[in-house]
Amino acid sequence: MRTNLHRLAPLTALLAVASVTVSGCTVSKASGSDSVKSGSIQKIAALKGANLKVGSKDFDEQLVLGQVAMVALEAAGATPVDKTNIQGTNNTRLALTGGAVDLYWEYTGTAWISFLKQTKPVVDSQKQFEAVAQADAANAVTWWDRAPANNTYALAQTQATLAKYGVKTLSDYAALAKRDPAAASMCLESEFQSRDDGFPGVKKTYGFSLAGSSEHLLDTAVVYTELGKGGTCNFGEVFTTDGRVASLKLNVVQDDKKFFPIYSPALSVRSEVAKKYPGLESLFKPIADKLTTEALIAMNKEVSLDGMKPRAVAEEWMRSQGFIK
Numbered sequence: 001m002r003t004n005l006h007r008l009a010p011l012t013a014l015l016a017v018a019s020v021t022v023s024g025c026t027v028s029k030a031s032g033s034d035s036v037k038s039g040s041i042q043k044i045a046a047l048k049g050a051n052l053k054v055g056s057k058d059f060d061e062q063l064v065l066g067q068v069a070m071v072a073l074e075a076a077g078a079t080p081v082d083k084t085n086i087q088g089t090n091n092t093r094l095a096l097t098g099g100a101v102d103l104y105w106e107y108t109g110t111a112w113i114s115f116l117k118q119t120k121p122v123v124d125s126q127k128q129f130e131a132v133a134q135a136d137a138a139n140a141v142t143w144w145d146r147a148p149a150n151n152t153y154a155l156a157q158t159q160a161t162l163a164k165y166g167v168k169t170l171s172d173y174a175a176l177a178k179r180d181p182a183a184a185s186m187c188l189e190s191e192f193q194s195r196d197d198g199f200p201g202v203k204k205t206y207g208f209s210l211a212g213s214s215e216h217l218l219d220t221a222v223v224y225t226e227l228g229k230g231g232t233c234n235f236g237e238v239f240t241t242d243g244r245v246a247s248l249k250l251n252v253v254q255d256d257k258k259f260f261p262i263y264s265p266a267l268s269v270r271s272e273v274a275k276k277y278p279g280l281e282s283l284f285k286p287i288a289d290k291l292t293t294e295a296l297i298a299m300n301k302e303v304s305l306d307g308m309k310p311r312a313v314a315e316e317w318m319r320s321q322g323f324i325k
Helices: 010-023 060-075 089-097 108-115 125-139 159-165 170-179 190-194 199-206 220-229 243-247 271-276 279-290 293-304 310-320
Strands: 053-055 081-083 103-107 141-146 153-157 186-188 215-217 235-239 265-270
Touching: 053 060, 053 089, 060 103, 060 279, 060 293, 060 310, 089 103, 089 108, 089 265, 103 108, 108 125, 125 141, 141 271, 141 279, 153 159, 170 199, 186 220, 190 199, 190 215, 220 235, 235 243, 243 293, 265 271, 265 279, 271 279, 293 310
Parallel strands: 053 081, 053 103, 186 215, 186 235
Antiparallel strands: 103 265, 141 265, 153 235
């Protein structure tokens, strides 16, 4: 996923944004829901009738977060437009910077490594957020308060694989990859395979390579199912807030060199929109504060494992927190 956005030709960027505008899939109706009644969220006069375009990427957590933003805006009196379910991080970012969407939840680590092209993560989560917010202002992107959650990447394995090979850390995994590449077989999806903060960075940091025949490229959901049942691969890429990690009883391999950045979700907003609607930041701050790792794991499980719709999960959580009635 990790193309250098600063080197994209203007025509390519325009085409990508145009594509997003057309293909950004709607997963809930664009206008206000009759079921959304204000709780602690109060109407904001300046938002009445405001058609704010809400984006998201195309995996379960992002779809839920996109609907959380939709629900909040509806409760505050806006008429948000659903532009969620955009394929790929780069396309979602281009949609924001190109004006196809006005706001979406992005991760601090993603912005720092991928968009801002920094190579060394900031260990402290708040300082990482502040560094991203300060640097991204030059791109006309404003960042609002981060959530305490950390949805970082990890490698995982079944308990049987752990018992067989004894891989507890990524240093152990690197040693196995050097000793027995077939045993270090990896299930991963396309973004992780190509991102600077994904598998290429893991290889560089931990000093190993892996034959292409040992890397199995799959859709994100299939990575979990194949990893859980075994056979295709012994190790797989996972997100630490994904409910399937616990459900499948996967063992997360320790990142002993602390390669993976902190990925705290925060709303990234076109600066023009942030200035036009200054009340939006105070609307979203208490919501962000409640988005803990545990909250995301629970909501992700409801979508990924229980089959609930992202909109229903978002509304249920917003009611449980008193934001809506």
